[in-house]
Amino acid sequence: MTYTNVKPKVLLIGCIEHAQSAWGALGQLAELVESTATHRAEFIQECKEGKFDDVVALYRTIASVALTGLIDEELLGVLPKSLRYIAHCGAGYDQIDVHACSARSPPIRVSNVPTAVDDATADVNMFLILGALRNFNTGMNALRQGKWRGRPAPPLGHDPEGKVLGILGMGGIGRNLKKKAEAFGMKVIYHNRRELSDVMSAGAQYVSFDELLSTSDVVSLNLPLNKNTRHIISKAEFAKMKDGVVVVNTARGAVMDEAALVEALDSGKVFSAGLDVYEEEPKIHPGLLSNQNVMLVPHMGTWTIEVSSQQSSKCCIGSLRIQTILAMEEWTIENIQMALEVGSLKSPVPEQADL
Numbered sequence: 001m002t003y004t005n006v007k008p009k010v011l012l013i014g015c016i017e018h019a020q021s022a023w024g025a026l027g028q029l030a031e032l033v034e035s036t037a038t039h040r041a042e043f044i045q046e047c048k049e050g051k052f053d054d055v056v057a058l059y060r061t062i063a064s065v066a067l068t069g070l071i072d073e074e075l076l077g078v079l080p081k082s083l084r085y086i087a088h089c090g091a092g093y094d095q096i097d098v099h100a101c102s103a104r105s106p107p108i109r110v111s112n113v114p115t116a117v118d119d120a121t122a123d124v125n126m127f128l129i130l131g132a133l134r135n136f137n138t139g140m141n142a143l144r145q146g147k148w149r150g151r152p153a154p155p156l157g158h159d160p161e162g163k164v165l166g167i168l169g170m171g172g173i174g175r176n177l178k179k180k181a182e183a184f185g186m187k188v189i190y191h192n193r194r195e196l197s198d199v200m201s202a203g204a205q206y207v208s209f210d211e212l213l214s215t216s217d218v219v220s221l222n223l224p225l226n227k228n229t230r231h232i233i234s235k236a237e238f239a240k241m242k243d244g245v246v247v248v249n250t251a252r253g254a255v256m257d258e259a260a261l262v263e264a265l266d267s268g269k270v271f272s273a274g275l276d277v278y279e280e281e282p283k284i285h286p287g288l289l290s291n292q293n294v295m296l297v298p299h300m301g302t303w304t305i306e307v308s309s310q311q312s313s314k315c316c317i318g319s320l321r322i323q324t325i326l327a328m329e330e331w332t333i334e335n336i337q338m339a340l341e342v343g344s345l346k347s348p349v350p351e352q353a354d355l
């Protein structure tokens with residue numbers, strides 16, 4: 001798609017924190033418009049009043065969900081018919097109904113910002129695997145209560161060496177986790193929507209979903225949340241797992257049925273769990289809070305000052321966290337720029353790879 005005389009319109013929902021200069025430069029290519037809505041009803045009103053008519057691309061932030069709510073069928077119904085691209089500034093894009101975007105005629109193409117947070121999130125994932133295997137939570141809690149390891153002392157934990165790690169969702173974070181887990185002697189198997197090439201899988205064995213459930217000592221959830229993956233791990237799936245399995249989730253809370261996890265923990269089917277994400281953040285299921293075997297982290301997967309290795313060439317000491325956000329914002333703007341200039345996105349979401 002090329003635009004010659006009239007500049008295409010690009011809508012910003014949320015705010016650009018650091019990439020003002022790249023955003024300003026986009027202004028040479030497009031007319032930049034903004035929403036001033038403070039909640040969903042106001043945003044819908046703006047759309048209905050035609051404020052965003054002729055908008056071709058939309059830049060949105062994760063925090064903008066507070067202003068518009070989810071990008072679901074209702075919102076897609078009022079967003080301008082001219083809209084062709086949604087550039088999401090984040091790795092996880094479960095706030096967007098990608099299926100509904102694909103179903104629109106013509107479809108709305110969606111992009112995210114992959115890779116920038118792979119290292120930091122995979123680190124937390126590994127921390128949770130080790131903590132859950134070794135059952136560190138019990139001893140750590142007892143120590144803070146002045147009881148050393150507690151009485152009775154926690155049961156002995158498990159070594160990662162020789163254990164089978166089943167990665168469900170072998171994307172950026174899953175592949176990064178694989179490298180880390182192998183350094184601890186774990187054998188990695190994975191299940192993905194599609195089997196990866198030999199280069200991408202780097203020796204990890206591709207297995208069916210059921211085989212992953214039944215043969216893993218540790219099940220790690222690293223797939224996006226969407227209609228197909230909501231509660232992909234529930235009662236029936238726990239029943240297929242090994243007795244004493246460890247379950248770790250750094251993806252999104254709702255890929256797992258939390259109530260079913262609590263039941264599986266209580267019955268001893270699941271030995272322990274490590275969680276960074278929850279179904280209704282910041283609410284935590286009381287059964288998880290009270291269970292000493294569970295490692296709980298308050299969604300801190302990307303909570304680091306350092307940039308990921310993929311972005312490290314851009315970093316400078318003292319402003320590293322800013323550089324991460326800047327890189328993500330610039331990436332999102334590049335998606336829009338490519339869409340306007342050549343009609344395709346730099347990083348389309350995997351569900352739309354064949355669109």
Ligand SMILES: NC(=O)c1ccc[n+]([C@@H]2O[C@H](COP(=O)([O-])OP(=O)(O)OC[C@H]3O[C@@H](n4cnc5c(N)ncnc54)[C@H](O)[C@@H]3O)[C@@H](O)[C@H]2O)c1
Binds near residue numbers: 121223228
């Ligand atoms: N805890 C955090 O702070 C944090 C940080 C970044 C990302 N995340 C979450 O982690 C998720 C994974 O991130 P990523 O960057 O690795 O994403 P990614 O898109 O690179 O990888 C996801 C993988 O899951 C696979 N997949 C999708 N549906 C599947 C299914 N039904 N069964 C099996 N595999 C399936 C995809 O094919 C892809 O390979 C994100 O969607 C996001 O929600 C969390």
